[in-house]
Structure formats: structure tokens, C-alpha cells
Amino acid sequence: MGKIISIANQKGGVGKTTTSVNLGACLAFIGKKVLIVDIDPQGNATSGAGIDKGEVNECIYDVLVDDLAIEKVIKDTAVENLYVVPATIQLAGAEIELVPTISREVRLKRAMDQIKDDFDYILIDCPPSLGLLTINALTASDSVLIPVQCEYYALEGLSQLLNTVRLVQKHLNHHLMIEGVLLTMLDARTNLGLQVIQEVKKYFQNKVYQTIIPRNIRLSEAPSHGEPIIIYDPKSRGAEVYLDLAKEVAEVG
Ligand code: ADP
Numbered sequence: 331m332g333k334i335i336s337i338a339n340q341k342g343g344v345g346k347t348t349t350s351v352n353l354g355a356c357l358a359f360i361g362k363k364v365l366i367v368d369i370d371p372q373g374n375a376t377s378g379a380g381i382d383k384g385e386v387n388e389c390i391y392d393v394l395v396d397d398l399a400i401e402k403v404i405k406d407t408a409v410e411n412l413y414v415v416p417a418t419i420q421l422a423g424a425e426i427e428l429v430p431t432i433s434r435e436v437r438l439k440r441a442m443d444q445i446k447d448d449f450d451y452i453l454i455d456c457p458p459s460l461g462l463l464t465i466n467a468l469t470a471s472d473s474v475l476i477p478v479q480c481e482y483y484a485l486e487g488l489s490q491l492l493n494t495v496r497l498v499q500k501h502l503n504h505h506l507m508i509e510g511v512l513l514t515m516l517d518a519r520t521n522l523g524l525q526v527i528q529e530v531k532k533y534f535q536n537k538v539y540q541t542i543i544p545r546n547i548r549l550s551e552a553p554s555h556g557e558p559i560i561i562y563d564p565k566s567r568g569a570e571v572y573l574d575l576a577k578e579v580a581e582v583g
């Protein structure tokens with residue numbers, strides 16, 4: 331049975347999309363069948379996985395708002411075993427358009443129920459907010475993976491996210507778990523990063539992944555080529571660490 335993981339943090343720029351695309355591609359690389367569902371109107375996971383947003387006619391918006399079957403919008407990618415449900419800027423309207431609709435929080439879950447068993451992993455790339463789109467993602471998920479940037483104020487705002495997780499657990503999805511906390515963009519040359527690691531580990535304890543994602547220039551270049559790091563530069567440090575993370579998530583040695 332497929333496992334659905336939301337990649338969420340309402341802070342922008344913490345590495346959600348980079349993790350969705352590269353963890354997804356690396357899980358595919360180790361033989362898992364993976365679907366990335368982009369629910370950020372920016373559509374960065376869509377383009378980062380190599381899909382030209384200009385060529386996308388129907389996207390997750392049509393699934394959430396117009397009840398289009400999700401399998402109709404699944405696209406394959408240049409990476410074997412890696413598929414994407416794209417988002418375009420049209421999705422920006424969904425947050426408001428869904429407000430007056432019936433079952434507005436469970437629309438993504440209902441759509442996902444149809445395809446869940448077709449994949450080993452489904453990763454949902456969340457927008458930088460705790461609005462209805464993120465609620466839909468958490469409601470549809472088995473667990474949530476929280477990227478935390480190794481920066482000052484790393485823990486700031488996380489209590490709001492955890493509170494939202496608790497509310498979803500209570501009212502919409504009893505099964506939701508914390509998959510893990512991923513430290514991202516570590517600059518190993520500074521002491522600050524090491525302090526942040528200690529602070530986050532103290533707070534989240536054994537939920538923190540052993541794999542820590544360093545700052546790596548190749549990771550920031552890859553999206554403009556529409557390629558996951560494992561294709562763009564498989565020998566880079568970025569590719570190595572996301573492969574390590576994929577093995578940690580899939581619990582293979
Ligand atoms: P989010 O989806 O949380 O907003 P992104 O994944 O888009 O964050 O990352 C924000 C920016 O930082 C992007 O330009 C991305 O390319 C860059 N970035 C993310 N992770 C790394 C990293 N480990 N090293 C260098 N740049 C990174």
C-alpha cells in the first residue's frame with residue numbers, strides 16, 4: 331500500500347520543494363514508484379521535475395475544485411518511476427473557491443484514495459501557508475515531513491505547524507503522524523548551523539533524520555534545468571545526501 335507524505339512548513343524557502351523533487355527522484359532511483367503531487371500555486375515542484383507548466387492543461391486545481399479524476403492529470407517525467415500531478419498558477423484561486431464547498435478539507439484525500447495503491451510513495455509539496463490547501467494535504471496524508479532550515483529562528487513558527495497537525499489529527503485524520511524533521515541548507519563552516527542542529531534535536535529528539543542536507547550550489551541550479559539532482563549532477567554532494575535521505579525514509583541500508 332502506498333504511503334502519502336506531506337512536505338510541509340508554512341515558512342517559505344526552507345527546502346520543501348527541493349526535498350519533494352529530490353527525495354521523490356531518489357526514491358524512484360532506488361526502485362520505488364513515486365508520485366509528487368504539487369499543491370503550491372507557484373508550481374515549482376512541477377517545473378523542477380521537468381514539466382513545462384505552459385503545456386499543462388489540467389492540473390490539481392481541476393481535481394480539487396471540479397472533481398476531475400486525479401489519474402487524468404498524472405504526468406510522467408524523464409526519471410523512470412517518477413510521476414507528477416502538476417500545479418499551475420490557476421491553483422491560487424482554489425483556496426478561496428473551496429471555502430463555500432462541501433467537504434472542502436477532504437477533497438484531496440478523496441481524490442488520492444483512487445490512486446494510493448498505484449504508488450509506493452506519494453509526496454505532497456505544500457505551499458508556504460497553513461490554509462485550506464495545506465489542510466487538504468495533511469488530511470490526505472499518512473505522515474508529514476517537516477523541512478527546517480539551519481538558520482536563526484529555525485524553530486519559530488513550528489508550534490503553529492504542530493498545532494495545525496494536532497487539529498487535523500483530532501478532527502479530520504486520526505492517522506496522521508510526524509514522519510520526520512529534516513534539517514536543510516546547513517552551512518558547515520559556521521557554528522550557528524551546529525547550534526541549530528542541537529536545538530532542533532532537543533525539541534524533536536528521535537524524529538530528526540540522521541541525514542542533514544548541506545547547502546549545495548548544484549541543488550539550487552538543478553530546478554532551472556528542470557532536472558532532479560540525481561539527473562542534473564549525480565556525483566554532487568546534493569545527490570548523495572538526497573539519496574541517503576531516500577534510503578532513510580524507505581528504511582533500506
Ligand atoms: P520552499 O519550497 O520551502 O519554499 P525551496 O525548496 O524552493 O523552498 O528552496 C528555496 C530556495 O533555496 C530555492 O532557490 C532552492 O533552489 C534553494 N535551496 C533549497 N535547498 C538548498 C540547498 N540544500 N542548497 C542550496 N540551495 C538550496
Ligand code: MG
Binds near residue numbers: 346347374
Ligand atoms: Mg516550495
